[in-house]
Amino acid sequence: MKRAINIRALTANDEADWRRLWSDYLKFYNTKVSDEIYRTTFARLLSTEDSQSAEHEFDCLLATHDNETVGLVHFLSHRHCWRLENVIYLQDLYVDQKARGSGAGRALINAVYEHADHQGTPNVYWLTQSDNFAAQKLYDQLAHKTDFIKYQR
Numbered sequence: 001m002k003r004a005i006n007i008r009a010l011t012a013n014d015e016a017d018w019r020r021l022w023s024d025y026l027k028f029y030n031t032k033v034s035d036e037i038y039r040t041t042f043a044r045l046l047s048t049e050d051s052q053s054a055e056h057e058f059d060c061l062l063a064t065h066d067n068e069t070v071g072l073v074h075f076l077s078h079r080h081c082w083r084l085e086n087v088i089y090l091q092d093l094y095v096d097q098k099a100r101g102s103g104a105g106r107a108l109i110n111a112v113y114e115h116a117d118h119q120g121t122p123n124v125y126w127l128t129q130s131d132n133f134a135a136q137k138l139y140d141q142l143a144h145k146t147d148f149i150k151y152q153r
Contacts, residue, residue: 004065005063005064005065005070005102005103005104005107006063006064006065007061007062007063007064007107007108007111008061008062008064009059009060009061009062010045010046010060010061010062010072011046012046014062014069015042017062017069018042018045018060018062018069018072019038019042021069021070021071021072021094021096022038022041022072022092022094024094024096024097025072025092025094028094029129041058044057044058045058045059045060045074057076058074058075058076058091059074059075059076059077059115060072060073060074060075061073061108061111061112061115063095063099063104063107063108065099065102065104070095070096070098070099070102070104071093071094071095071096071099071104071105071107071108072092072093072094072108073090073092073093073094073108073109073111073112074090074091074092074093075088075089075090075091075112075115075124076088076089076091077089077116077119077121080123083123085120085121085122085123086119086121087121087123087124087125088112088115088116088119088121088123088124088125089124089125089126090109090112090124090125090126091126093105093108093109093126093135095108100134105135105138106138106141106142109138109142109143110142112124124143125143125146126139126143127150
């Protein structure tokens with residue numbers, strides 16, 4: 001019997017699993033970050049709204065399957081000039097290669113949708129590379145593709 005995918009919030013005890021998954025995600029996109037970026041990002045992901053050190057900027061949810069951490073999603077809420085309510089940017093989504101097809105990616109996106117609805121921020125958006133066809137098969141089922149092109153300095 002196949003066990004369900006469970007979604008839960010990141011905790012301080014998850015650093016090794018989180019680092020493994022985020023490292024694999026960065027490798028997929030042919031990039032690396034410094035150890036300082038890993039430490040800072042993990043600290044930001046653990047921050048809370050009532051944190052003394054910084055505003056709550058980022059959130060992270062983890063997907064687990066058979067007691068193993070198999071996926072992550074990073075997202076943040078921000079203001080939008082065209083709306084009264086905030087919008088949510090889904091920045092990073094990754095599912096371990098061996099867990100692809102398990103429903104973890106879908107479960108992570110749906111968990112972000114649930115978070116957005118609970119916060120009154122129904123608009124969720126993200127980017128992916130134009131040649132990431134495997135991910136786009138899932139995304140096309142869960143969201144509408146826009147005509148926007150990203151520019152970056």
